[in-house]
Amino acid sequence: MLQISSLTKVFRLARSKRARGERDPRERGRRFHAIDGIEFGVRRGQVLGLLGQNGAGKTTLLRILSTSLKPTSGVVLCDGEDLTKNPLEIRKRIGFVSGNTGLYGRLTAREMLHYYGKLHGMTAATLDERIGLLVGKLDMGRFLDQRNETLSSGMRQKVSIARALIHDPEILLFDELTTGLDVAAAESVLTVVAACKEEGRTVLFSTHHMDEVNQLCDSVVIIHEGKLCFEGCVDAMRSQTGESFLDKAFLKLTRPKKEVAIT
Amino acid sequence: MKAGFQTVFFKEMKDVLRDRKTLLLMIVLPIVVVPLLLNLLIGFVMKKEQEAQTEMLEYIVFGDEFAPKLAKIFEAAKDFKKVTLGSRNELVAAIREDRIDFGLVIPEKTAARLRGQEQASIEFHFDNASIASKVEDRVKERVGEYNEELTTARLAKLGVSSGQKQKALLEPIRLEEKGTGNMREIIGDRIGGMVPYFFIAFCFMGVVYPAIHLGAGEKERGTLETLLLAPIPRYQVVLGKFLAVFCGGIIAVLLNLASLGTWLAIKAGELRGIIGMLIGSIDSLDLVLLALMLIPVAAMFAALLLSVSIFARNSAEASTLISPFGIVLIVPAVLAMLPGVELNWFWASVPVTNVSLAMKELLKGTMDYTMLIAILSSSTLIAGGLLFFCAKWFNRESVLFRM
Numbered sequence: 001m002l003q004i005s006s007l008t009k010v011f012r013l014a015r016s017k018r019a020r021g022e023r024d025p026r027e028r029g030r031r032f033h034a035i036d037g038i039e040f041g042v043r044r045g046q047v048l049g050l051l052g053q054n055g056a057g058k059t060t061l062l063r064i065l066s067t068s069l070k071p072t073s074g075v076v077l078c079d080g081e082d083l084t085k086n087p088l089e090i091r092k093r094i095g096f097v098s099g100n101t102g103l104y105g106r107l108t109a110r111e112m113l114h115y116y117g118k119l120h121g122m123t124a125a126t127l128d129e130r131i132g133l134l135v136g137k138l139d140m141g142r143f144l145d146q147r148n149e150t151l152s153s154g155m156r157q158k159v160s161i162a163r164a165l166i167h168d169p170e171i172l173l174f175d176e177l178t179t180g181l182d183v184a185a186a187e188s189v190l191t192v193v194a195a196c197k198e199e200g201r202t203v204l205f206s207t208h209h210m211d212e213v214n215q216l217c218d219s220v221v222i223i224h225e226g227k228l229c230f231e232g233c234v235d236a237m238r239s240q241t242g243e244s245f246l247d248k249a250f251l252k253l254t255r256p257k258k259e260v261a262i263t
Numbered sequence: 264m265k266a267g268f269q270t271v272f273f274k275e276m277k278d279v280l281r282d283r284k285t286l287l288l289m290i291v292l293p294i295v296v297v298p299l300l301l302n303l304l305i306g307f308v309m310k311k312e313q314e315a316q317t318e319m320l321e322y323i324v325f326g327d328e329f330a331p332k333l334a335k336i337f338e339a340a341k342d343f344k345k346v347t348l349g350s351r352n353e354l355v356a357a358i359r360e361d362r363i364d365f366g367l368v369i370p371e372k373t374a375a376r377l378r379g380q381e382q383a384s385i386e387f388h389f390d391n392a393s394i395a396s397k398v399e400d401r402v403k404e405r406v407g408e409y410n411e412e413l414t415t416a417r418l419a420k421l422g423v424s425s426g427q428k429q430k431a432l433l434e435p436i437r438l439e440e441k442g443t444g445n446m447r448e449i450i451g452d453r454i455g456g457m458v459p460y461f462f463i464a465f466c467f468m469g470v471v472y473p474a475i476h477l478g479a480g481e482k483e484r485g486t487l488e489t490l491l492l493a494p495i496p497r498y499q500v501v502l503g504k505f506l507a508v509f510c511g512g513i514i515a516v517l518l519n520l521a522s523l524g525t526w527l528a529i530k531a532g533e534l535r536g537i538i539g540m541l542i543g544s545i546d547s548l549d550l551v552l553l554a555l556m557l558i559p560v561a562a563m564f565a566a567l568l569l570s571v572s573i574f575a576r577n578s579a580e581a582s583t584l585i586s587p588f589g590i591v592l593i594v595p596a597v598l599a600m601l602p603g604v605e606l607n608w609f610w611a612s613v614p615v616t617n618v619s620l621a622m623k624e625l626l627k628g629t630m631d632y633t634m635l636i637a638i639l640s641s642s643t644l645i646a647g648g649l650l651f652f653c654a655k656w657f658n659r660e661s662v663l664f665r666m
Contacts, residue, residue: 067492069664094492096492102486105484106281116493119267119493
């Protein structure tokens with residue numbers, strides 16, 4: 001369903017951002033290759049875990065897939081349709097939530113869902129029906145009419161997820177969804193992701209928590225310094241590294257080779 | 264179904280109007296604070312003016328025996344009080360230290376010179392640094408009385424006794440002023456340049472906070488990224504935001520105008536004289552035109568500040584970047600106050616200055632209404648250009664995702 005080929009994103013570096021000490025291998029002169037020649041595919045209904053250390057390029061990749069950023073080169077096909085050719089149509093099929101995406105503090109959760117629903121061209125009747133459904137699914141009834149600024153982190157993340165689901169998208173992009181949430185809130189959010197999988201939605205799920213990968217993901221893609229360094233299922237990750245714990249397997253796959261030799 | 268920009272606009276208005284800071288700047292400031300400040304300021308100025316006119320002036324005279332008549336004029340005046348001072352050397356210090364208001368030093372030869380029909384000089388020491396001081400006027404008035412008396416006597420001695428003849432001798436040619444400008448024009452020219460500055464400043468203030476909140480604020484809160492994922496073209500997002508910011512400026516201007524108008528209507532009776540006359544001569548059409556001209560100004564400010572705000576990483580940076588504009592925008596407004604800068608086809612195309620000049624003309628009552636078309640067209644064109652730039656700016660990744 002989603003086919004990513006030779007995807008590269010290059011940013012122009014501001015003078016102040018250029019490395020003065022040890023240079024990042026992705027920094028080439030004034031240019032920074034945030035992702036470089038990434039290729040992988042995601043099947044319909046699959047949950048794909050997107051792993052990588054901080055700054056690996058996960059967020060850039062998700063931003064390209066969500067059409068916020070345009071790739072420098074390469075192609076992303078969504079059911080055979082080029083993402084960059086008709087982004088407005090693709091956006092109707094995509095929902096995006098990140099740990100950093102915020103809410104309008106002065107609006108209530110209901111008002112915010114109405115806003116995004118209207119932006120997606122939904123009628124008032126469809127919107128009310130859809131909000132009712134999401135409120136039940138995400139257990140948002142208690143705080144639906146409270147201003148977002150008064151909500152806890154867990155509640156806020158639920159509103160964010162409801163916002164991403166309001167237009168019933170086929171593809172969901174989750175970027176570090178549980179960052180900053182307590183155990184209960186994280187569990188509740190992960191239940192929603194599992195439900196999305198059951199509903200047959202395609203999910204790209206970026207995380208640093210290997211237990212979440214183990215629990216939810218059908219396959220995994222690891223990005224290291226902008227390049228793809230692993231693609232396969234969770235078991236393949238274990239077998240390729242000889243590690244039973246995913247944390248260790250991940251570290252082996254992303255650690256520079258000389259460091260692996262020392263340990 | 265509403266167009267995307269309408270949905271964005273209504274949501275942004277709801278968001279902005281729920282903010283206390285915005286309400287304070289946009290609504291409370293013009294309705295409550297501006298009339299209150301005006302009341303206090305004008306009340307204070309009038310009180311000080313009154314005090315300066317009637318306060319008792321304490322003075323010292325050295326050598327009053329050389330011009331006893333003059334000394335008696337001051338002594339007889341009820342609002343002058345003669346005091347004593349140790350020595351003449353203390354005179355300057357006493358004035359500087361505010362122990363006395365002024366001092367007169369009459370030289371010894373004064374009596375002889377006056378007797379000999381010559382001109383005599385008297386030293387007049389006072390604090391000329393104080394602009395509001397009325398000491399100079401009041402002293403000159405008294406000395407003028409004595410001068411007039413001496414002149415009449417001297418001319419009579421020369422055989423010119425009739426008042427008319429004396430006048431003819433002293434002023435052979437009298438320039439009879441026949442100014443074509445009526446009082447409204449004169450006052451409008453003097454203070455008309457200041458008024459637009461205030462309205463332009465109010466308009467700017469009304470735009471600043473919504474621009475920061477809806478531009479950099481969205482980035483800061485992390486809501487911009489989700490908004491960019493809405494299936495509407497980005498120019499519609501910009502248009503919706505622009506309209507909300509623009510409304511902020513318009514609301515601020517209209518409330519300021521309404522508030523000022525109401526205040527002036529109430530106070531017009533108290534503000535007698537030329538100010539009262541000027542206020543009385545401004546009709547409702549002038550106020551409507553005043554508001555009309557501020558519309559493209561608000562649009563220019565909204566597009567400009569939204570572009571700056573969207574470039575900033577966060578609200579604090581946006582405030583820092585926007586602050587200099589507050590000073591820069593004074594320049595074209597101040598240009599309108601300069602002598603020789605009059606509303607013509609050239610100045611009608613200079614943004615902000617054109618509106619300032621037009622407001623001045625409106626207050627003077629000498630507005631050439633064909634100029635309005637030029638002003639509105641050029642300002643609207645510039646506002647449109649800035650909005651176009653803002654929309655282009657909003658499409659740049661380096662602006663939206665600036666790290």
